[in-house]
Amino acid sequence: MCQTPLRAGVSQKRPPIRSARDNNSRARIFSLVEKLDLLAVALGLAALAGINLYLTVFVSGLAIHFHWITLAPQYQSLEVLGNPWIITVAGILYFLEFFADKIPWIDSAWDVVHTVIRPIGGALLAIQVLGHPSPAFTVVVALLAGGTTLVAHTAKAATRLASNTSPEPFSNISLSLGEDAAVLGGLALMHFNPLLALLILLVGIAAFFYFAPRILRAMKAKIWLAWKKLNGPADRNVPVKLPISLQPRLAPVFSRENILGETIAWAAPCVSGRGRRIPANLFGALVATNEDPHKMIFVARKSGRPFARTINLEGSVVTHEPKFLSENLVIFPAGEKGPKYLFIFPRPHTALVEQIVQYLCERLTEPALQEQAAAVSLGSP
Known part of the structure; x- marks a missing residue:
């Protein structure tokens, strides 16, 4: 046979040979992606169960039973959800939750x-x-998945408590339909892109823990108001005296803010609503002093630390606003500009809020009456 001689200085090219190390690296990467997919599906189902457990099981079971989806080998353990008995029980319970929600x-x-x-x-x-x-x-x-489910459940329960403060049912209906749509969308996303579903879940959990203090304060306030409404006295118009003493946990907070050493006219326990530089749903007290009719001080504890804000009442209007769960004290500017404050009292405390409004209105009008009297006396011969 005739062979072509190699030229000097030129090496013969050989086809690339994949090393065993490259194959092992690819196998490890594939195994890691597969495990992440499994983790995404596991935690995703747990999160959706926190929103609507029965719909999650019911729809997953239908999809498996009627072969709407084909389970990959690593998901064969989920085939049990396609059992007719499981589908039937989950369907009945979802039917009940559909209306209760x-x-x-x-x-x-x-x-x-x-x-x-x-x-x-x-x-x-x-x-x-x-x-x-x-x-x-x-x-x-079990611990990771149960915690994930509890996070989703807490977020849902807090949202429902907030919506229940309005007497109309449309917000509950829209929230319920939105939650069902979220479950169906989450199941579809896990089927087509589990890693994207896992990323969205992690972002949602991070957002929950960021807002957790506010969420828990809101839940505590709503539960407290509901309890007070159910256990309050039948006659809400019984005359009451404005309390003149602070709770022991709030007395040091007021002393720290009370630089001028003013005396307490009254101190009414309440919950903060919206207001400038005042976080919502803080359990505290509104304090009025005998010396200054144009201010009130809200004292509370936020995450165990003292919290106090002075509210300037000059040029403000004070009103009483009854709500489904609460009696609200609203302070807003008489003009177009200025801060607005809301303080929430339990539903049975109607007479107390009315007394506070009457007291503040009288105190705010006293300087104007005094100025008018002085002007009249100066103008008289």
């Missing part, structure tokens, strides 16, 4: 009952996705 206060009562049920259901779904490789791993998965 749209009735004010019934939805919150339903959420209270499911505070334990949803985290357990979310943990079981996640364990079913990841399998049972070891008892320790099963416990870790």
